[in-house]
Every structure is written in C-alpha cells, then in structure tokens.
Amino acid sequence: xxxxxxxxxxxxxxxxxxxxxxxxxxxxxxxxxxxxxxxxxxxxxxxxxxxxxxxxxxxxxxxxxxxxxxxxxxxxxxxxxxxxxxxxxxxxxxxxxxxxxxxxxxxxxxxxxxxxxxxxxxxxxxxxxxxxxxxxxxxxxxxxxxxxxxxxxxxxxxxxxxxxxxxxxxxxxxxxxxxxxxxxxxxxxxxxxxxxxxxxxxxxxxxxxxxxxxxxxxxxxxxxxxxxxxxxxxxxxxxxxxxxxxxxxxxxxxxxxxxxxxxxxxxxxxxxxxxxxxxxxxxxxxxxxxxxxxxxxxxxxxxxxxxxxxxxxxxxxxxxxxxxxxxxxxxxxx
Ligand SMILES: O=C(O)C(=O)C[C@H](O)[C@H](O)CO
Numbered sequence: 001x002x003x004x005x006x007x008x009x010x011x012x013x014x015x016x017x018x019x020x021x022x023x024x025x026x027x028x029x030x031x032x033x034x035x036x037x038x039x040x041x042x043x044x045x046x047x048x049x050x051x052x053x054x055x056x057x058x059x060x061x062x063x064x065x066x067x068x069x070x071x072x073x074x075x076x077x078x079x080x081x082x083x084x085x086x087x088x089x090x091x092x093x094x095x096x097x098x099x100x101x102x103x104x105x106x107x108x109x110x111x112x113x114x115x116x117x118x119x120x121x122x123x124x125x126x127x128x129x130x131x132x133x134x135x136x137x138x139x140x141x142x143x144x145x146x147x148x149x150x151x152x153x154x155x156x157x158x159x160x161x162x163x164x165x166x167x168x169x170x171x172x173x174x175x176x177x178x179x180x181x182x183x184x185x186x187x188x189x190x191x192x193x194x195x196x197x198x199x200x201x202x203x204x205x206x207x208x209x210x211x212x213x214x215x216x217x218x219x220x221x222x223x224x225x226x227x228x229x230x231x232x233x234x235x236x237x238x239x240x241x242x243x244x245x246x247x248x249x250x251x252x253x254x255x256x257x258x259x260x261x262x263x264x265x266x267x268x269x270x271x272x273x274x275x276x277x278x279x280x281x282x283x284x285x286x287x288x289x290x291x292x293x294x295x296x297x298x299x300x301x302x303x304x305x306x307x308x309x310x311x312x313x314x315x316x317x318x319x320x321x322x323x324x325x326x327x328x329x330x331x332x333x334x
Contacts, residue, residue: 001125001286002129003045006135007053008036009111010065015091022092032068035134035167038273042280042315044073053078056111061086082117083110094242112140117229125158132163138181139172152188165193167281186226193279195234219252233282243267249300251292258292260300265307277306277314
C-alpha cells in the first residue's frame with residue numbers, strides 16, 4: 001500500500017475524569033496524542049504503511065510515546081531522540097454545557113525546541129504518496145513556521161501530495177500569525193481540512209447569506225483563492241455540547257460536494273481527536289481511490305466511533321467501521 005508520512009508533536013495527555021475540574025483533580029488518566037500522530041494511527045489501523053516523524057526525549061516518557069505509536073503499527077524509524085522533555089497537555093473533560101478545556105504545558109519540549117530539520121529528508125520522503133502536516137506545528141515557534149514550509153517544499157519536490165489540516169489552536173498563536181502562514185503555505189497544498197470558521201476568520205471569506213448549502217459556497221470560495229487545492233473536507237456539528245453531537249462530514253473534490261448522513265453521538269465519551277479520525281478516513285479513501293460519497297461516509301463513521309472511546313486516537317479497524325456503518329444501532333454484536 002502507498003506510503004504516508006505525518007509529522008508533528010506527540011504529547012502526553014493528562015485528563016480529568018468527567019465531573020472533576022483540573023484544579024481539584026487528585027489523579028489524571030494518561031494518554032498520548034498529537035494531531036498528526038493520531039492521523040498516522042488511523043492510517044495504520046487501515047493497513048497503510050505510515051511513518052510518523054517527531055522528536056521525543058530519551059527517557060521513559062519518550063519511550064512510552066514511541067510504544068503508543070508502535071502498538072498501532074505506525075513506523076517509528078523517523079522518531080528522533082533527544083531534547084529536554086515531552087510536551088504535555090492537561091484536559092479538563094467537559095460535560096453538558098461545560099466545554100472541555102485544554103491547558104498546554106509544551107514549551108521547551110524536544111519537538112518545539114528543534115531548530116533544524118534533523119531527519120534525512122531524502123529518506124523521509126522516499127516513495128511517499130502523501131505528506132500530512134497540520135497548522136499546530138508552525139504555531140510552536142518562528143523556527144517551526146519556516147521549517148514547516150521547508151518540509152512541505154521538500155516533500156513536493158519529492159513528488160508527494162501535500163495534505164494540511166489547518167487545525168487552528170488559539171492557545172498557541174493569534175489569528176494574524178496563522179493568516180500570514182496560510183497565505184504562504186496554501187499555494188503549496190493539495191488536500192486541505194478547512195471548515196466554515198477557517199474560511200471566514202482565517203481566509204477572510206465573506207459569510208454566506210444565501211439559503212442553499214453554505215459549505216458548497218465556502219469550499220468554492222476557498223478553491224477560487226487556492227485553485228491548487230483540489231480537495232477540501234471538514235465536519236459540521238449541527239447539535240453541539242460537550243457530551244452530545246450531531247455530526248456530519250463534508251467533502252469537496254474538484255467541484256463535486258458530498259455530505260455524510262447525520263451521526264448522533266450521545267453520549268460523547270471523549271471528543272479529542274474526532275477531527276483527526278475524520279482526516280485519517282478521508283486520506284484512506286483518497287489512497288484507495290474510493291468515490292467521494294464512500295470517502296465521506298467512511299471518514300464520518302470513523303470520527304463518530306472515535307468519540308465513543310477514551311484517548312486521542314482512532315482505535316477502530318476498517319472492518320469495524322464498515323460494520324458500524326451497516327448497523328449503527330448500538331446493539332450487541334455477537
Ligand atoms: O492540541 C494539540 O496540539 C494536539 O495535538 C492534541 C490533540 O491530539 C489534538 O488536538 C487532537 O486533534
């Protein structure tokens with residue numbers, strides 16, 4: 001199967017149990033996560049040869065992060081060892097009207113402190129079909145901002161398709177920094193995860209005022225700005241609370257727009273990583289040359305299932321997702 005490389009920061013996640021605030025917590029659950037690592041795990045679950053590239057410290061936490069990737073079958077040959085610490089984030093689990101909250105504790109991490117591309121770049125992109133990256137990495141430092149562009153250019157020179165999840169994180173940078181980065185990077189991108197809010201607030205597309213499907217408008221406007229981007233995808237949450245979503249997946253490819261059915265996720269066990277599970281499903285569909293409707297249906301089902309388990313990563317195989325698409329009644333499967 002085609003080779004994919006994803007690159008970014010993997011972190012230790014420490015989360016509260018539902019109903020406990022971070023400030024009152026006496027214990028935390030430990031998981032490992034990071035947008036691009038989560039996408040790599042999804043793709044490995046579906047049988048793709050996928051490498052995740054990052055840097056972690058040479059200690060037991062760094063080893064645990066690598067073990068987390070290996071357990072799911074992600075190739076870790078591009079995991080560098082060194083630096084001071086593994087980035088960490090705390091997650092206060094939301095409930096009902098109270099949103100989940102993230103506190104980042106990632107300054108000074110082995111990955112964030114990198115000042116040079118320490119990988120053998122020719123090896124990293126050798127025989128790679130898709131290079132996937134997100135807007136989290138350039139938000140870590142000015143150096144990472146220019147290194148992200150360098151990586152993308154190198155991947156393009158090696159013939160990879162470039163996939164970017166905008167993944168705007170307001171706790172890492174402001175909209176101005178992100179907007180400036182997007183102006184530079186989007187002309188280099190082939191596949192892009194961008195939703196309505198990204199279109200309005202980061203790409204400055206005027207709000208839709210008509211009565212047709214607004215996502216068709218936003219996707220077409222984004223494509224007009226960046227005709228090189230042939231695929232846009234995003235999820236829409238029509239009912240939204242910390243513990244309940246109605247989720248719809250959208251996919252726009254060369255002028256054709258499709259949506260999934262509505263997935264009602266109630267209760268949500270853990271929403272972190274739902275977007276990455278969706279991205280993993282989309283990239284899987286692209287890599288296996290599926291039809292747009294099949295692609296969005298599978299990716300949205302994968303995302304819906306990801307909301308039902310603890311942890312940032314999709315833990316379901318392709319056949320489990322297909323079985324859920326066929327039943328989705330929550331009955332006992334015997
Ligand atoms: O927020 C981040 O920077 C992360 O990468 C942590 C999570 O895994 C990610 O947000 C999920 O998309």
